[in-house]
Amino acid sequence: MIGRIVVSDEVDETTSKIIEHGLNRYNEARVGPDPSKPIWIVCRDNKELIIGGIQGFIQWNWFYVAILWVDEDRRLSGVGTRLMAEAEDVARKNGCIRMRLATITFQAPDFYKKLGYLEVCHVPDIPPGHSLIWMTKMLDIQN
Template sequence: MDDAGELVGGLSGYTWGRWLHVSLLWVAEDVRGAGLGGRLLADAERLAAEERGCLNSRLETWDFQAPAFYRQQGYEVVAVIPDYPEGHKEFTLTKRLG
């Protein structure tokens, strides 16, 4: 939340099989580039590793979203689905935690 109490970002995910699955990471446009997304992701990874025993993390994103951001956070592309949706690509990325 910002100083006015407005929600400016969040992360939703779950753990299963010693993996963190990041379902959604969102940061408001007017605060992007300030490191909030990286902090949210790092906090989720730390929590998953330390409190849930997770060894890896995975997520999906599209070419029109944030694959470069996730690569900067240490994720590697392990799968690409072309034309999903039509004219775009979906990426699955993973990262070893710890």
């Protein structure tokens, strides 16, 4: 029987851990421990200033690009393409056969399509007036 439900914008650490661990135990019983491995790929200029980067995760045989950022002054200069190529190389070296990412229509869906990514899900009006797009790519396995 439900005693009460509380809605808030934050919870204490104990509550957070109970909920997170509950889901993790459920998932692990079905697919084993979460194998997620964080990967950072950082691009610097010749003055060592950060001009772009990727935050990614290796999960099973997928590489998830959580964030790709290129400094606005460096866009269309090849930085993003080089970062994505490096991510795909890292993915292959770690046994990944697929890439996945999400982008928004005002961000870079055409950029990713040029790199061979395919749209697998299009969610309209996230954020309002735009769409969220999930994309994937099968990697060529190179020896």
